[in-house]
Amino acid sequence: MFQISEKAGLRTAVFAVSALVAMPALAHSGGDHVHGFAAGFAHPFSGLDHLLAMLAVGLWAAQHKRSAVWLLPLVFPLMMILGAVAGVYGMQLPGVEAGISGSVVVLGLLIAFAVRMPVWASAALVSTFALAHGHAHGIELPKDVSPVLYCIGFVAATFVLHLIGLAVGLAAGQRTADKVVRLIGAGIAATGAFLLAGLA
Numbered sequence: 500m501f502q503i504s505e506k507a508g509l510r511t512a513v514f515a516v517s518a519l520v521a522m523p524a525l526a527h528s529g530g531d532h533v534h535g536f537a538a539g540f541a542h543p544f545s546g547l548d549h550l551l552a553m554l555a556v557g558l559w560a561a562q563h564k565r566s567a568v569w570l571l572p573l574v575f576p577l578m579m580i581l582g583a584v585a586g587v588y589g590m591q592l593p594g595v596e597a598g599i600s601g602s603v604v605v606l607g608l609l610i611a612f613a614v615r616m617p618v619w620a621s622a623a624l625v626s627t628f629a630l631a632h633g634h635a636h637g638i639e640l641p642k643d644v645s646p647v648l649y650c651i652g653f654v655a656a657t658f659v660l661h662l663i664g665l666a667v668g669l670a671a672g673q674r675t676a677d678k679v680v681r682l683i684g685a686g687i688a689a690t691g692a693f694l695l696a697g698l699a
Contacts, residue, residue, distance in 0.1 A: 535644035539652020542636050543660060548599050548694050549632060551687050553657050555606035556625060557664020558680060561671075562610065567618050568669075571625050572661035576654045578626040579633030583653070586637020587646055596698055598631035603691025610684025613677065 543549045553575070560571040585592060592598075606628070608614075616624070636653050640646060671680045 535646075535648030536652040536655075538641050538644050539636070539649035539654075540656045542639065542649075542653050543656040547690065548603050549635075550660065551690060552599070552602045552606060552628065552632060553660035554664040555603065555610060555684070555687050557661040557666070558610050558668040558683065559606055559621075559664075560661070561665050561668025562613050562680070563615055563618075563621065567621050568665070570618060570622060572658065572665060574622045575625050575629040575661065576657045578629035579636065579654065579657060580650060582630035582633025582635075583637035583650055584633075585630075586634040587640055589638075592631065592634045595631050595634050597695065598628065599635060600691055600695040600698060602628035602631065604688050604695060605691075607684045607686070607688025607691055611681050611688055612684075613681060 543553055556571055556575050560568050563571070582592070605624075636650075640649055667683075668680055671677060
């Protein structure tokens with residue numbers, strides 16, 4: 500497993516948390532252009548399913564070898580943009596809500612069992628989930644906000660959540676606390692199953 504030093508892991512975690520705190524504060528500084536960004540940045544935090552899935556991508560990436568550690572947290576936001584564009588323009592994707600909750604279950608189980616897939620397979624799976632999450636962001640675009648700034652906002656929030664998950668996962672790996680990460684994964688999967696059951 501790719502490892503980072505304890506200091507590097509701490510710096511990554513501090514950066515991620517600082518960004519998480521500072522950006523919403525900036526979003527309240529006024530102006531329509533800022534409002535569009537603020538709405539987008541807030542959206543990943545509006546549902547537990549979004550929040551857990553994005554943290555899970557970072558955690559799962561940390562369990563991979565070097566080649567996937569940074570790839571997965573980059574692929575997810577990029578594919579979210581495609582899903583969001585589809586949502587904004589009214590294109591329908593089947594089973595979006597089930598796909599979102601299902602992504603929480605699957606990612607949680609992958610973490611719980613420390614599953615390492617080939618890089619292409621991991622990226623393809625994460626991309627599929629990202630399309631569903633992005634589509635949900637797109638169809639819930641608030642009126643009178645810039646779609647571009649809204650998109651930048653939710654991509655920024657997503658990346659921050661990925662970084663937090665990644666920092667936790669890498670720090671845990673460095674301290675041989677892999678069981679803790681697996682337990683977190685099990686909790687994420689259980690929560691996702693509860694959310695999925697609520698859709699039935």
